[in-house]
Amino acid sequence: xxxxxxxxxxxxNWRYIARESPPKRAVAxxxxxxxxxxxxxxxxxxxxxxxxCINCPDPPCVKTCPLGNRIPEWxxxxxxxxxxxxxxxxxxxxxxxxxxxxxxxxxxxxxxxxTLNARSDPVSIxxxxxxxxxxxxxxxxxxxxxAPPNGLKIAVVGSGPGGMTCADELAKLGYAVTIFESQNxxxxxxxxxxxxxxLEKRIVERRLDLLRRRGVTFRRGIKVGRDVSLxxxxxxxxxxxxxxxxQKPKPLEVPxxxxxxxxxxxxxxxxxxxxxxxxxxxIEVAGKRVVVFGGGDTAMDCLRTAIRSGAxxxxxIYRRDLENMPGSRREYANAVEEGARFMFxxxxxxxxxxxxxxxxxxRCVRMELGEPDAKGRRKPRPIPDSELTVPVDVVLVAYGFDxxxxxxxxxxxxxxxxxxxxxxxxxxxxxxxxxVFAGGDLVRGPDLVVRAVRDSRKAAAGxxxxxxxxxxxxxxxxxxxxxxxxx
Numbered sequence: 001x002x003x004x005x006x007x008x009x010x011x012x013n014w015r016y017i018a019r020e021s022p023p024k025r026a027v028a029x030x031x032x033x034x035x036x037x038x039x040x041x042x043x044x045x046x047x048x049x050x051x052x053c054i055n056c057p058d059p060p061c062v063k064t065c066p067l068g069n070r071i072p073e074w075x076x077x078x079x080x081x082x083x084x085x086x087x088x089x090x091x092x093x094x095x096x097x098x099x100x101x102x103x104x105x106x107x108x109x110x111x112x113x114x115t116l117n118a119r120s121d122p123v124s125i126x127x128x129x130x131x132x133x134x135x136x137x138x139x140x141x142x143x144x145x146x147a148p149p150n151g152l153k154i155a156v157v158g159s160g161p162g163g164m165t166c167a168d169e170l171a172k173l174g175y176a177v178t179i180f181e182s183q184n185x186x187x188x189x190x191x192x193x194x195x196x197x198x199l200e201k202r203i204v205e206r207r208l209d210l211l212r213r214r215g216v217t218f219r220r221g222i223k224v225g226r227d228v229s230l231x232x233x234x235x236x237x238x239x240x241x242x243x244x245x246x247q248k249p250k251p252l253e254v255p256x257x258x259x260x261x262x263x264x265x266x267x268x269x270x271x272x273x274x275x276x277x278x279x280x281x282x283i284e285v286a287g288k289r290v291v292v293f294g295g296g297d298t299a300m301d302c303l304r305t306a307i308r309s310g311a312x313x314x315x316x317i318y319r320r321d322l323e324n325m326p327g328s329r330r331e332y333a334n335a336v337e338e339g340a341r342f343m344f345x346x347x348x349x350x351x352x353x354x355x356x357x358x359x360x361x362x363r364c365v366r367m368e369l370g371e372p373d374a375k376g377r378r379k380p381r382p383i384p385d386s387e388l389t390v391p392v393d394v395v396l397v398a399y400g401f402d403x404x405x406x407x408x409x410x411x412x413x414x415x416x417x418x419x420x421x422x423x424x425x426x427x428x429x430x431x432x433x434x435x436v437f438a439g440g441d442l443v444r445g446p447d448l449v450v451r452a453v454r455d456s457r458k459a460a461a462g463x464x465x466x467x468x469x470x471x472x473x474x475x476x477x478x479x480x481x482x483x484x485x486x487x
Contacts, residue, residue, distance in 0.1 A: 160188020
């Protein structure tokens with residue numbers, strides 16, 4: 001007798017249902033605009049893909065998720081068609097699941113740890129998370145209720161994913177939260193650093209609008225350390241959370257960075273993705289040969305943005321091989337599909353220009369991988385007599401970012417930092433200055449959005465604990481009965 005699929009337990013669905021990715025726009029269409037390239041699953045596909053989960057007793061996907069998202073639980077709800085309940089469960093551990101599902105490198109986190117990798121392809125966790133949360137927004141199920149005020153005020157410095165998360169958690173408890181943003185547009189990294197073809201700005205604005213409806217106030221165009229001091233914020237607010245991020249570009253340490261046509265990645269991304277006015281001159285790449293130095297996600301963003309901006313040729317030069325490249329494999333594959341070229345095991349050693357001071361070529365050397373370094377990555381070393389030149393009109397330096405020096409105008413409050421300039425915090429995310437908390441890239445250096453969310457949830461819990469211990473009998477406060485979202 002032939003065995004049919006229906007006779008097998010549901011946990012064997014992965015044998016019969018192949019992994020699917022969400023629909024992706026054709027290359028010829030998507031390189032002509034900055035709209036998101038991925039669509040949504042339909043309901044039937046979402047249910048089928050969720051049913052591939054085998055519901056491990058000790059799920060590694062949960063362990064590797066920085067937020068500890070209850071993935072198998074909401075996959076089970078999706079399998080049953082209970083999409084709104086699944087979305088509510090995902091929001092219980094994440095303040096912006098509709099954003100994290102778009103920008104998280106799932107292949108290095110939850111999907112990379114999926115047990116099915118040993119026998120098949122992992123569950124499409126990110127695509128399902130995006131589907132259920134967009135369903136919740138479509139059905140107006142995302143709550144923005146205003147909590148009763150508890151009489152305490154919090155200042156949040158920075159409106160990126162970390163600042164938004166901390167503000168969200170504390171606003172739910174009745175704190176009066178004010179976010180200070182140095183730029184004229186809120187959203188931080190989510191609008192300035194991530195191109196719209198990965199995360200459309202309307203998605204970020206929708207989340208910011210939820211915060212406004214929850215009672216969070218935004219003060220844009222105000223830079224702490226220039227327009228207002230940290231000491232002044234401490235005097236006006238009961239606690240301060242620093243979520244400044246890391247936007248100080250790592251330098252290009254070879255001869256020639258002063259040549260015209262050599263730019264850092266972030267000004268280029270801001271100009272092209274937001275079509276925004278900038279303090280920098282316009283960076284034109286249409287019809288030009290563009291070379292990007294670096295192998296992370298910012299480099300992939302630069303390549304794909306240059307293609308959409310009309311570059312004649314786009315080349316990524318990276319000193320290690322593909323296996324050791326830190327960027328997302330999904331983004332690498334998309335860049336290759338869209339026409340980017342890659343020169344692996346190649347490192348620039350100098351830039352030279354023409355008589356007008358315009359960059360004209362990059363002199364490079366071939367590399368080979370030696371012994372592993374302290375982090376286990378094989379250290380690249382130059383191959384003797386292997387120099388080559390690459391003609392170039394525009395160079396984009398995407399070597400990553402360092403933490404912004406804590407208030408360059410002066411750290412009069414003497415917040416302790418480590419030797420890399422990162423702010424030192426205790427297990428509750430509090431700095432050496434009582435009542436001042438910090439998290440995200442300012443503490444750990446450039447890292448993932450989801451880890452900034454994690455730090456900020458911890459910081460909100462730390463702030464709540466700190467202020468509850470100082471205000472146990474305050475009559476207008478509801479601190480004693482308030483509860484934070486689980487960490």
